[in-house]
Amino acid sequence: MTLTLxxxxxxxxxxxxxxxxxxxxxxxxxxxVINDDNxxxxxxxxxxxxxxxxAAKFFGPDSRTEAPVAxxxxxxxxxxxxxxxxxxxxxxxxxxxxxxxxxxRDAMRAKYIRxxxxxxxxxxxxxxxxxxxxxxxxxxxxxxxxxx
Numbered sequence: 131m132t133l134t135l136x137x138x139x140x141x142x143x144x145x146x147x148x149x150x151x152x153x154x155x156x157x158x159x160x161x162x163v164i165n166d167d168n169x170x171x172x173x174x175x176x177x178x179x180x181x182x183x184x185a186a187k188f189f190g191p192d193s194r195t196e197a198p199v200a201x202x203x204x205x206x207x208x209x210x211x212x213x214x215x216x217x218x219x220x221x222x223x224x225x226x227x228x229x230x231x232x233x234x235r236d237a238m239r240a241k242y243i244r245x246x247x248x249x250x251x252x253x254x255x256x257x258x259x260x261x262x263x264x265x266x267x268x269x270x271x272x273x274x275x276x277x278x
Contacts, residue, residue: 155231155269156213160196164189178272185267185274188214188227199252212249217257224253224262231269242266246277 162171162179164186169176171189179185187193193216200209214227226249232238246264253262264277 156229159189159213159229159269162189163191165191178269179267182267182272182274185227185265188216188225188265188267190216192216199249199256201252201255203248203251208248208252210245210249210252212253215253217260222257222260224257224260226250226253226262226264227267228265229267229269233270235268235271243277250278 158172158175162175163169164176164179176189179189193214194212195214197212197215198209199212201207212226213229216223216225216227218224226246228242228246228249230238230242246266250262250264254260262278266275266277267273268275
């Protein structure tokens with residue numbers, strides 16, 4: 131199959147639109163805090179997050195958003211920002227959440243699993259005796275998936 135210039139431009143525009151939509155969703159989710167009657171942020175997003183059950187804990191007042199993390203994983207230096215992280219020092223539990231706006235859960239799945247594995251590795255170096263779980267919040271479906 132030969133691609134025309136029109137096909138290439140159309141694909142580029144679709145990719146740019148998807149990237150822009152993902153950035154806007156991330157910005158809106160970053161501003162959400164769910165705290166009983168003192169919640170703030172986009173009301174529709176708050177409703178959708180609450181409909182995902184366990185996802186609401188990631189948006190509580192004690193969670194951190196856009197948490198920077200950096201270090202070496204498999205001899206490669208990486209520097210990233212974790213979308214949401216909850217650290218419970220009493221229980222020794224850390225939960226990491228990454229939002230994904232993809233329509234298809236399978237297209238980039240292996241990449242996302244590696245990404246969250248890197249987060250887990252880096253956080254385990256900071257908190258070696260903690261249990262770490264990783265999750266994806268699929269915003270196209272509003273479903274929370276636990277990976278580990």
